[in-house]
Amino acid sequence: MGEAGELELGVERFLADGFALRSQLASFLEISPEELERRLPSSTDDLAALHPGAFDPDQAGRFYEDTVGTGHLLELAAWHLGSADYIADTLRLQQRFARGQVLDFGGGIGSHALAAAALPEVERVWFVDLNPHNRAFVQARAAELGLGAKLSCYRDMADPALPGRFDTIVCLDVLEHLSDPAAQLALFAERLAPAGIALLNWYFFKGFQGEYPFHFDAPELVEAFFRTLQSRFLEVFHPYLITTRAYRLA
Template identity: 70%
Template sequence: MPQLRSSRDVDVSSFLEDGLAVKQHLSRYLELSLEQVEQRLPSSTDDLADLHPGAFRPEDATTFYEDTVGTGHLLELAAWHLSSADYIADTLRLQGMTARGQVLDFGGGIGTHALSAAALPQVDHVWFVDLNPHNQAFVEQRAAALGLSDKLSVHRDLESTGEVRFDTVVCLDVLEHLPDPSAQLQAFHQRMASDATALLNWYFFKGHDGEYPFHFDDPQLVDQFFTTLQGRFLEVFHQLLITARLYRPIA
């Protein structure tokens, strides 16, 4: 059974101070002034929503996230991480309580969790996976700026990480965007060490007024997800009052 470290031993002050210098990193990557970054962050969620095609078919998801969203996702994610700093900080605390060895950050976005994991002494390497090529390049640049390049590699998909067995899997705010989240759980299970932990959350809900158009919420999809989750993983209790949960694989 995984042994959790105390949340009191996890330092998230660097993130709470400035999101790991995310505005400065955006300024450099997007070739914008800090003032321009500040101006664009508040409208970034609406700007990304404007790219939504309307009827979002499962077969369109990969192309949408890999090609359509462009750099808009960087700004939207940065705005969300900064405006929801307390929540993100708690997920970082939970990651710090559990992460070790070989860490997979699947759908890692702007790299907040991957970079924080790479800075942990008990982590050997972080495998950052994200479809969006701008997310990949941005996180690679951020890792270099923070002196973490030796402990982090960037990948398009899980297959390109080779055959490494992961001691920790982090997949936050991603599963609801996948057309087959149950299959993703199966893929995680196959690549996890027997004593590994997975840090997961999800939100299979499009909203009362369609405010989450990028989420899948088909009842059959959700039922299959929970059937797979309960058959492949056992939940591990943690004391933080957040939606993110911990699991260990069942053989």
């Protein structure tokens, strides 16, 4: 894209309208803007209501792929719109490091993937998400914003179309949803280019009142995660006071 397009998807544009998130989501779901506004405030509770209670770790992937449906789009949209200042700082961090071939793993509604695709330093964004509705929505958003040529969507990292190495890996608000986040870290280490940067955060906590039932928090899982993180990656300082950290290979 040219300079105008890059500026259009900068942080200020995200703070203004979430990259046209409301209008794009209403159109994608084929509902009115009024219906969207009615559903957004209850989206987190609506998604939590789908949780089966005793969550089988081995079925977590299938749950996100088959069960949550479009409810995850609404919940993520509410989170990105309601926490715009926080998301904006993660976009600033991404602007600082993103370049070349970018993997957005578990990218949800695509805020970071779209912003990365608009950066001149980025050659291509590879958006990976289990939920087919998320993939379809992000592909539609990219096309509408003129970024279709720089962004493509896939179910998982095993797809042979993906490059063997990535210059930038973005994985935000995802690791706590995985039954084996340490294994995912090891895979990131294998696929990160020697001079690449991974932007990661996590929240292994089900909440004081169980408000995050989708999160895994078993002590042995968390310990394995941190042992892998500390053996495979070295943190790179950045100045933003957010939970997201930047890492290079150790």
